[in-house]
Amino acid sequence: MPTKAFSSTHPVVLIGAGNMGGAMLSGWLKSGVPGSAVIVVDPGPSPAMLSTISEAGATHLTALPTDLKASVLFLAVKPQVMETVLPAVKSAIGPDTVVVSVAAGKTLGFLEKHLGKAAMVRAMPNTPAMVGRGVTGAFANSGVSDPQRERVHALLHVSGPVEWVPAEADIDAVTALSGSGPAYVFYLVECMAEAGRKLGLQADLAMRLARETVAGAGELMHQSPDDASRLRENVTSPGGTTAAALAVLMAEDGMQPLFDAALAAARKRAEELAG
Numbered sequence: 001m002p003t004k005a006f007s008s009t010h011p012v013v014l015i016g017a018g019n020m021g022g023a024m025l026s027g028w029l030k031s032g033v034p035g036s037a038v039i040v041v042d043p044g045p046s047p048a049m050l051s052t053i054s055e056a057g058a059t060h061l062t063a064l065p066t067d068l069k070a071s072v073l074f075l076a077v078k079p080q081v082m083e084t085v086l087p088a089v090k091s092a093i094g095p096d097t098v099v100v101s102v103a104a105g106k107t108l109g110f111l112e113k114h115l116g117k118a119a120m121v122r123a124m125p126n127t128p129a130m131v132g133r134g135v136t137g138a139f140a141n142s143g144v145s146d147p148q149r150e151r152v153h154a155l156l157h158v159s160g161p162v163e164w165v166p167a168e169a170d171i172d173a174v175t176a177l178s179g180s181g182p183a184y185v186f187y188l189v190e191c192m193a194e195a196g197r198k199l200g201l202q203a204d205l206a207m208r209l210a211r212e213t214v215a216g217a218g219e220l221m222h223q224s225p226d227d228a229s230r231l232r233e234n235v236t237s238p239g240g241t242t243a244a245a246l247a248v249l250m251a252e253d254g255m256q257p258l259f260d261a262a263l264a265a266a267r268k269r270a271e272e273l274a275g
Helices: 019-031 047-056 079-092 108-115 127-131 146-157 170-179 181-198 203-223 228-235 241-249 255-273
Strands: 012-015 038-041 059-061 072-075 098-101 119-124 136-140 162-164
Touching: 012 019, 012 079, 019 038, 019 047, 019 127, 019 146, 038 047, 047 059, 072 079, 072 146, 079 108, 098 108, 098 146, 108 119, 119 146, 119 170, 136 146, 136 170, 146 162, 170 181, 170 255, 181 203, 203 228
Parallel strands: 012 038, 012 072, 038 059, 072 098, 098 119, 136 162
Antiparallel strands: 119 136
């Protein structure tokens, strides 16, 4: 982390300290960004977040002062309230500021309409960032310099890998795949546990088995150099129980068309949120 890029006179300003904003803030502080270089703007952060801010020596404000200029201005508020928030943060943008939005669906055109021309990045992290295991898709406009991109990359990378996409429209697909993706996995656990219950297992036992199976498989995939298809094949013995189950899941009306439809619906909703 290039901590020298941030100071009390060149701060990281975080607008919104909810789940995602709070996760990013915790990661920044753990990675070496000095608390004195971080300003958090939120009208009502949780007691735990206030404690984190205080212990780190960061600054909490309920509104931005007009004379403050950010090095990196992170917009971590819900897309539904973005339009009401932007006028109040425009004053924090100086000639060297890069703006980063993590709001689903809100385009760079939307941001420029309210903030004017500036160096801007659209980013889409996901909730495993809360435990340092997220992944983020990002797109930078032409106003972002190499040093600014490096600053943003370093701040995003504390929560997990960062994938830069070549077109802004790709962010909506990233939102559908990885941004919303953890919910799909959690629902998979629910479905597996319910299927186990219907086979006669106690509901709490079925849930424990499903949770640990998905968590363990995820960790195996994280540590293994093999791709997902190879790992699947390694578990599948010809004519065995796994093969019997996969014959159902991989049928023409199995999981793939469901995921095709689900991700298409999520991307469509992201496009609608653009307004």
